[in-house]
Amino acid sequence: EAQVTQNPRYLITVTGKKLTVTCSQNMNHEYMSWYRQDPGLGLRQIYYSMNVEVTDKGDVPEGYKVSRKEKRNFPLILESPSPNQTSLYFCASSYRGRTDTQYFGPGTRLTVL
Amino acid sequence: GENVEQHPSTLSVQEGDSAVIKCTYSDSASNYFPWYKQELGKRPQLIIDIRSNVGEKKDQRIAVTLNKTAKHFSLHITETQPEDSAVYFCAASDYAGKSTFGDGTTLTVKP
Numbered sequence: 746e747a748q749v750t751q752n753p754r755y756l757i758t759v760t761g762k763k764l765t766v767t768c769s770q771n772m773n774h775e776y777m778s779w780y781r782q783d784p785g786l787g788l789r790q791i792y793y794s795m796n797v798e799v800t801d802k803g804d805v806p807e808g809y810k811v812s813r814k815e816k817r818n819f820p821l822i823l824e825s826p827s828p829n830q831t832s833l834y835f836c837a838s839s840y841r842g843r844t845d846t847q848y849f850g851p852g853t854r855l856t857v858l
Numbered sequence: 859g860e861n862v863e864q865h866p867s868t869l870s871v872q873e874g875d876s877a878v879i880k881c882t883y884s885d886s887a888s889n890y891f892p893w894y895k896q897e898l899g900k901r902p903q904l905i906i907d908i909r910s911n912v913g914e915k916k917d918q919r920i921a922v923t924l925n926k927t928a929k930h931f932s933l934h935i936t937e938t939q940p941e942d943s944a945v946y947f948c949a950a951s952d953y954a955g956k957s958t959f960g961d962g963t964t965l966t967v968k969p
Contacts, residue, residue: 787959
């Protein structure tokens with residue numbers, strides 16, 4: 746089944762404890778992206794990747810890191826999480842990226858205490 | 859950078875009526891305008907999209923119009939049904955891969 750998967754789905758952590766949210770797609774998509782969703786603010790793009798080893802900042806990249814070593818995986822790293830990073834995170838992928846349908850993962854609800 | 863404004867933030871209609879949601883964008887480099895539907899507790903899913911070389915696109919009860927000159931695009935849902943109740947997001951994307959979303963419209967269809 747073609748899909749985007751994220752792990753973990755739910756995470757409660759404490760300030761400063763490094764964490765990684767994984768994202769994987771099995772559709773051979775070139776483009777992958779991370780978003781955060783906060784009430785009343787829609788989806789805001791954190792980072793995106795047009796292909797392997799190519800990543801770019803979105804609108805809200807501060808406090809996050811990403812890497813794209815393989816086509817299928819695009820992990821989101823929070824090196825020192827803070828409470829203002831408490832949010833719902835979505836990973837998405839699309840075939841070519843620029844003008845293509847994005848398929849979203851199920852979301853990761855992160856709480857930073 | 860790109861700025862996308864979406865209106866209204868909430869919309870309530872009677873079943874069978876039409877619903878219209880409007881978005882404006884600021885960056886003339888944007889060339890792809892998708893609309894996503896997000897049901898409560900679920901992921902966003904594409905319902906329709908339009909590219910900058912097209913003025914209108916229709917898929918059954920859903921249509922999208924784009925006015926490049928005025929930098930605005932709209933979602934039209936006709937003959938609304940209770941299952942259309944959800945949050946709808948517009949977005950604008952450019953060739954570089956950046957995507958900017960509107961803040962969403964909560965549509966409620968009353969039976």
